[in-house]
Amino acid sequence: MRATVKDVARRAGVSPKTVSNVMNGIIPVSGATRTKVEQAILELDYVPNLSARGLRNGRSGVIALALPDLGTPYSAEIAHHIVEVAHEQGWIVQIEETGSDPQREHELMVRARSNLIDGLILNPVVLDESAVQVGVALPPVVLLGEVTQRLADRVFVDSFGAARDMTLALAQSGRRRIAVLGTTQGRGSAAAIQRTRGYEEALEILGIERDESLLIPCEKWTPQTAADALTAYLDSHPLPEALFCFTDSMAIGALSVLWKRGLRIPEDIAVAGFDDIADGRYAVPSLTTVSFDKRAIASEALRLLTERMVDRGHEQRVVSVDYNIVERDSTRT
Amino acid sequence: MRATVKDVARRAGVSPKTVSNVMNGIIPVSGATRTKVEQAILELDYVPNLSARGLRNGRSGVIALALPDLGTPYSAEIAHHIVEVAHEQGWIVQIEETGSDPQREHELMVRARSNLIDGLILNPVVLDESAVQVGVALPPVVLLGEVTQRLADRVFVDSFGAARDMTLALAQSGRRRIAVLGTTQGRGSAAAIQRTRGYEEALEILGIERDESLLIPCEKWTPQTAADALTAYLDSHPLPEALFCFTDSMAIGALSVLWKRGLRIPEDIAVAGFDDIADGRYAVPSLTTVSFDKRAIASEALRLLTERMVDRGHEQRVVSVDYNIVERDSTRT
The missing domain is CATH 3.40.50.2300 (Response regulator)
Incomplete structure (x- = not known):
């Protein structure tokens, strides 16, 4: 028979809550307790069935992040901050690359419907109306950066x-x-x-x-x-x-x-x-x-996204993140 | 009643196969057909239930990629190639960051059991035996880079x-x-x-x-x-x-x-x-x-991972990707 979280807790001599703290890694657990729990997980070959849980409450715990090209330093830094903030809040992050291609941005918006995700953060390059049309039945979407039309909640630098x-x-x-x-x-x-x-x-x-x-x-x-x-x-x-x-x-x-x-x-x-x-x-x-502040962009995007998950009906929100000019040696005379 | 792929196909005047080609974005579809299908998807508010499908065949179609810090150029370039190759093969990629922290690498190996993933590609920094112990009951794992012990299938540069x-x-x-x-x-x-x-x-x-x-x-x-x-x-x-x-x-x-x-x-x-x-x-x-060749690292990692999904029992494999010394101006006298 398949082991349950209670079996693991009993074998490790801890509470089921402690087992779940070890599994989800968010609340710290002492090293000794962690070792006991991990040993019990191993011995019982325990695998929690998150997939079934996801279907029960209608949430997957997964958000998608779509960027033009993860390999460029700017996208990489933004992705790093979003993954960091999302993990702190218990989200799993899926990565999509659009290659700055309008057709792939468009496809992504269509495909987002078919993925098991609770929300989408998209840094578009040339997103336009055709994507919005598809977008009305999408999971909650937050856009990063400048866009030419009001399509969705958005975080940007002026x-x-x-x-x-x-x-x-x-x-x-x-x-x-x-x-x-x-x-x-x-x-x-x-x-x-x-x-x-x-x-x-x-x-x-x-x-x-x-x-x-x-x-x-x-x-x-x-x-x-x-x-x-x-x-x-x-x-x-x-x-x-x-x-x-x-x-x-x-x-x-x-x-x-x-x-x-x-x-x-x-x-x-x-x-x-x-x-x-x-x-x-x-x-x-x-x-x-x-x-x-790229970390602020990430935090604001996650905030808008989770608020939109709770209430799909409220007006579109636009958050502007402050900028400043940093003078270094390349212009300093 | 909830719309099915057949309803979408009928409304768009195409085959169900064409609808799925538009949805998964892998096989090209003409612009006119795409527009018809997207319009039908929108009108019927069609959302395919991939999550149920994932549970039926025991596969989620998702692999996890764990790197020390997505914001560093090396990690970003590797992530870009892995995401690109994975998408070409129809995989969805989850991103995890370990922050070069052995504790977080360890936690990740435990948590990988609880996520709905079919495999894990991990670029470890200081992975050691404690993680392996947990690892025996993990989904298939491929390691990137140098490790001190034989822990799993591995792709590396000498x-x-x-x-x-x-x-x-x-x-x-x-x-x-x-x-x-x-x-x-x-x-x-x-x-x-x-x-x-x-x-x-x-x-x-x-x-x-x-x-x-x-x-x-x-x-x-x-x-x-x-x-x-x-x-x-x-x-x-x-x-x-x-x-x-x-x-x-x-x-x-x-x-x-x-x-x-x-x-x-x-x-x-x-x-x-x-x-x-x-x-x-x-x-x-x-x-x-x-x-x-970072693209070769990505291709080899995906190859080892998918082979391991099919056969968990075969011997550990180690693939070495060639290197060469590129001389540029910083040493050329």
Whole structure:
């Protein structure tokens, strides 16, 4: 006969509650007690039937986290914080990758219906209305970052304001020819659109005329694509006084190109990024960036998601997480 | 009454098979058909009951992936490849973080019994016998990386051989005073032990006497801890001719310290890492490293895991993934 939690408790000489504390690992249990319980679990080959439990109360205890590419530093840091906060709250986290592909984002929204999950946290790149239509019958969804439409509860950093403030900061040392790297043409991500607008707003505040030739497109936001785009740009344009990259990852690719050309940073050209990823702090020189509390993004996303699980009917909520400009050696003169 | 897949197929005018192709997203479906099916799903509020299906055939379709810290570039790249390969094969991936904490690795092995998973891929740091004992009644487990004991099926890169070859490569330009950064004292990770031994083996081959003062301990392998350890070291020791960091992340922290001291790389000191993370390619200068195929690690891990699901009884398997030394500007003179 299959062992129950009571059998394990009896064999270990502890209460069933203690057995479940050892199993779920949330409430600390002394080492000696843990060993006794684990030994009893082993001897009785006890396997709790969580799957049946999940069906009984209609909850799986699982949330899904969908990101464009887990391998990029920004996504990895966000995933780390969400997994950490979710585990603290007793959630299991499933990972999905969308590869920044609108079709895969769309498919994910459809497939989310078929998975045994209680909620979905999605960092979309180009999510649009077609996904929303499917989304009405989805489990609770929280979106991370900028989106162009009101689709669901959302946690974001004000890309427009942050890009404006970074551009203003770059102009403080008298720099006027400020280029941006990462603008997109055609159907771009909401973040690209907002950051470009913030940059343009700053130019207006500064009384600097917008110069189309200082907008350097880069569809994919990776070090490699940024390095390629900047190399091509520098071959046919004069050197700007400052370069604001729309992500730190792009800035790291850009720094590598500038160094290889023997340019001094920030003397010849100042460089700034966005996201405050760990690698930016150790870049040569250390990278000026837009910083924000990634742990707060995770906590707020989990809070919105669990509130939505309890009450599907309330109005959509949007939480903005504060940012600040962190000045490091790449712009400090 | 609850809608079935047949109801959806009828409403969309397609076969039930086509509906399931749209839902699972693996076999491509034309855009027009997809739209019809999605519309029907929406109108009928169809939700397939995968959870009941999972209980019927005894499989959940879910594997767990446990890593020390998803936020570090190496873990993130490995996770990306595993999620990608797993999704291609139709698996859902749960993420667990162990925080490099032996207690949490241990807890995870216990808790894996209670989760609805078909298998576990674990990148352990200090897994030991106590976990194995618990492990005998676990779902199938595949370990990634070096471990000190034969605990389960395993995919790894030969740390000993790679560290030996990197040390030999650093010595080729006549460098003799080669320091290593990342040795551990007391209970270290198996990777630290193997890489230190490989370094010592190379010294023996080269006829260089081992100099204890060239082993720079660094318990945690992060840019910050590496920067701190190297700063303290340089304050009290002469500059080595080469610095072999046991991970690229540590090397990135080290480069930042060396630059701040005005040292030229590789002229004053050559620097090398291990892992070939994306950021190393864009480091200043680009980082010499031990490279290996991370996608192959993911494929092999999934292969071993699924084979173990089918046959729990066969002998433990160990798959070694090839490495090679990639020479970049940080050592090229």
